[in-house]
Amino acid sequence: MNIEYIKEIALKLFLCDSPTGFSKNVNMLLLDLLKELGYDATLTNKGNVKLFIEGKDHSKKRATSAHVDTLGLMVRSIRGDGTLAVTNVGGPSIPTLDGEYCKIMTRDGKVYTGTILCSSASVHVYEDAKSKPRDLDSMLVRIDEKVNSKEDVVKLGIDNGDYIFIDPKTTLTPSGFLKSRFIDDKGSVCAILGVLKELKEKNLLPAYDTVVYFVNQEEVGHGAATTDSDIDEFVTVDMGCIGKDLAGNEYAVSICAKDSGGPYSYELTTKLIQIAKENKLNYIVDIFPFYGSDIGAAWRSGVDCAGALIGPGVHASHGMERTHLEAIENTMKLLYLYLTTK
Secondary structure (H helix, E strand, O other): OOHHHHHHHHHHHHOOOOEOOOOHHHHHHHHHHHHHHOOOOEEOOOOOEEEEEOOOEEEEEEEEEEEOOEOEEEEEEEOOOOOEEEEEEOOOOHHHHOOOEEEEEOOOOOEEEEEEEEOOOOOOOOOOOOOOOOOOOOEEEEEOOOOOOHHHHHHHOOOOOOEEEEOOOOEEOOOOEEEEOOHHHHHHHHHHHHHHHHHHHOOOOOOEEEEEEEEOOOOOOOOOOOOOOOOOEEEEEOOEEOOOOOOOOOOOEEEEEEEOOEEOOHHHHHHHHHHHHHOOOOEEEEEOOOOOOHHHHHHHOOOOOEEEEEEEEEEOOOOOEEEEHHHHHHHHHHHHHHHHOO
């Protein structure tokens, strides 16, 4: 598997802001990347990139997906002192946002920079600067413009409902670690693109007809809700959890047996485990206690398919995340083997 390709596209993807509902720019980037690989994908009305690949056998249809949408913030209201009150987009870990740089984009495309801060920001001024809970009610955005009132901010064109993009701080270390916000799930997007590149370079077709979705709005629960009712098997690629008594780590592909929505399809999950075991991949099987995926969205939309979940182990999810390129590589290998075998 071509890890150099993953390094190349990771920075492009991670630096392209795409909080849930704001997918245009990342979708255009994805369409370009897919075209470079020799694929013609389409864009749905909902904002999902969809790719159909003809397989060797047409008796079954498989699907895979990863989500391009990330966590973010929106302007909830403009405060009297010229700072911005915020509302969450998806479920970012709010305490980790204290001190993060951001951008505010208006509806007419103007972009301003700022910093996300607690309202008790200075230890020299506020007695509770260190102890105040970092939650949505206490967080604000300090805009890097000369503003001292709501009226000043309105003159900039900033309004309620404008997106606030959080700086992902994407870094690839010499030791192979990918550090960034939003590895959930752009790490998986990279993995699928790596598999698609491998198929093209080897001039291989999947074992069965295959649909690939790069979905928006997964972070709010309905990313892969689809009307494609003829899908037989659906293996989504999303981050693997790490921590507490879970088995996941930053070097392995996680195979999820159950999340908060219930068990995944037993036979399909077992098949993935067998593929990983037979090919000596670094894999683990795990339970994700506070988690949902595109399989749940597909099932709730009425898709009658077997569903399973795999993905690279990611530490500190919804905060300052980290994984290793080995986890992405193992995920790529498992997905590739699944798609090319019956």
